[in-house]
Amino acid sequence: MPVTDWDAIIVGTGPAGSVLACRLRPGRRVLLLERAALRDRTARADAAVPRIGDPIGAGKLDCGDVSVGAAASDNREVFAGADVPRIGESLPGAARVLLQRCGAFDRFVAAGHVERGATVSQWERDGPVWFDHLRDPNGPGWHLDRARFDADLRASAVAAGAVLIDDCGALRVTRDGDYWCVDTGRPAAARETQNALHRAPVLVDATGRNAAVARQLGIARRVEDELICLHAYLPPDALDEDRCTRVCADSNGWWYSVRVPSGQRVLAFHLDADDAELRALKALPALLDKARRHAVLADVLPASADKTVHARPAGSAVLDRTALAGAAPGFFAIGDAGLSFDPIASQGIFHALASAESAANAIEWSDGSGDPAAARDAFLAEMTAVHTHYRQRLHDTYAAPATYRQWPFWLRRDLG
Structure with missing residues (x-):
């Protein structure tokens, strides 16, 4: 050979x-x-x-x-x-140096990845907390295609x-x-x-x-952790102009939502692999109903959608x-x-x-x-x-x- x-x-x-x-x-x-x-x-x-x-x-x-x-x-x-699309992923501004070192930064800039907006988090407190990247010397970073x-x-x-x-x-x-x-x-x-x-x-x-x-x-x-991510791509909504990353704690997990460069909105819920609610939440209406209980998410979610809910290991x-x-x-x-x-x-x-x-x-x-x-x-x-x-x-x-x-x-x- x-x-x-x-x-x-x-x-x-x-x-x-x-x-x-x-x-x-x-x-x-x-x-x-x-x-x-x-x-x-x-x-x-x-x-x-x-x-x-x-x-x-x-x-x-x-x-x-x-x-x-x-x-x-x-x-x-x-x-x-394996053919399930990636959910909305981001890259911090500090990655600029690493992309420059490997010679890939110019191509990255030309691709037009979307600059990250603020983060709205309902995590430690009952009400939402806003965080922006104005004080980050590396800049806000990007939401990736x-x-x-x-x-x-x-x-x-x-x-x-x-x-x-x-x-x-x-x-x-x-x-x-x-x-x-x-x-x-x-x-x-x-x-x-x-x-x-x-x-x-x-x-x-x-x-x-x-x-x-x-x-x-x-x-x-x-x-180390049997965490599961349930996620769906929601269809673009002309009225959805929000560019924030929204994160929210829930009784049996936590939520993430953001608009990605395609214009779609990702909704993701992270919970235990043995959670009794897991299979029910694989139906999008049930996932949306659960998410709407939180004001920080309800403001940006559509009234209804007919999309597949995907599941991936995430721990x-x-x-x-x-x-x-x-x-x-x-x-x-x-x-x-x-x-x-x-x-x-x-x-x-x-x-x-x-x-x-x-x-x-x-x-x-x-x-x-x-x-x-x-x-x-x-x-x-x-x-x-x-x-x-x-x-x-x-x-x-x-x-x-x-x-x-x-x-x-x-x-x-x-x-x-």
């Missing part, structure tokens, strides 16, 4: 994987691997990204989400499939010189001496431009909450640090693959970019010092510090709504 050598293989081309590829180029040979085709989800934005073997800027690309081997999803029967955001970062990675292979089949990871080997499971004859076996001293899991590569390597993923999860430290040198898990955040933290996308930057620094240090184990240990120490800080902030946030403190949802999140 033909073998292709790389300096780094990154599995997964969400924000974390694509930004890391941008950072490692042009000084290294970088391979990005995807399993399925993305064209159905991001046709417009991906149309200019070349397929492997095409000249840069000359072709179309079918990309896809990545999983490795036969690793199963964490999703239970109630969860919707998530499909466009992901596609633009992939395009930036390929434009920087990374090679992207999509539709590559089930991936099998092995170790051969100082190299990580990734077998795409397809014979070389299946594609003239695609070798089936790739190897590199650096292997990165950027597969999101699935943590598919890490789990194939036997690294356990500890779910914190982290890979076992001891197992990570014991893995062979050169393996990194970034973004949600290494540490996934409760959405109340509003840090998921920023963490994807920041952990990619940290991994890039560790890989560069490894190249200079010649000690891959020490470089990876430094990266893990940094991620542990991030996790510790996040858990403290999460505790402080969930401890705030005194009105519901004795309800099971809130008692479970007494993290002290």
